Amino acid sequence: MCEGLVDLVQQEAAGRRVTGVRVRIGAGHAVVPEAFGQAFALAAGGTAAQDAELDLVVVPFTLDCRGCGGRTESADALAACPSCGGDVDVTGGDELVLESIRLEGGADVSRHPR
Numbered sequence: 492m493c494e495g496l497v498d499l500v501q502q503e504a505a506g507r508r509v510t511g512v513r514v515r516i517g518a519g520h521a522v523v524p525e526a527f528g529q530a531f532a533l534a535a536g537g538t539a540a541q542d543a544e545l546d547l548v549v550v551p552f553t554l555d556c557r558g559c560g561g562r563t564e565s566a567d568a569l570a571a572c573p574s575c576g577g578d579v580d581v582t583g584g585d586e587l588v589l590e591s592i593r594l595e596g597g598a599d600v601s602r603h604p605r
């Protein structure tokens with residue numbers, strides 16, 4: 492998982508030093524941020540991203556209720572609506588997105604501008 496991420500970071504950095512990396516990760520990956528950080532640091536060793544600070548944004552599941560139509564975000568893939576107990580459609584939770592990187596000198600490179 493982290494090797495592909497480091498490859499992406501290096502492509503974006505194009506040889507410049509990377510000081511920060513922001514990653515959005517779905518709750519479905521069930522990552523432990525500390526463990527992910529260590530794995531990233533390991534994968535980034537010897538690359539332009541080896542000293543980068545990792546900013547992990549965990550994205551919750553989205554639960555759409557078929558009963559009341561309510562939308563809930565949850566870190567757990569709940570099987571029932573917390574409001575009415577109805578069936579829910581669970582979406583999200585599986586993304587792994589390199590949102591932006593920060594380069595030495597302060598330039599932000601956003602891959603998903605909003």
Ligand SMILES: [Zn+2]
Nearest residue numbers: 556559572575
């Ligand atoms: Zn409901």
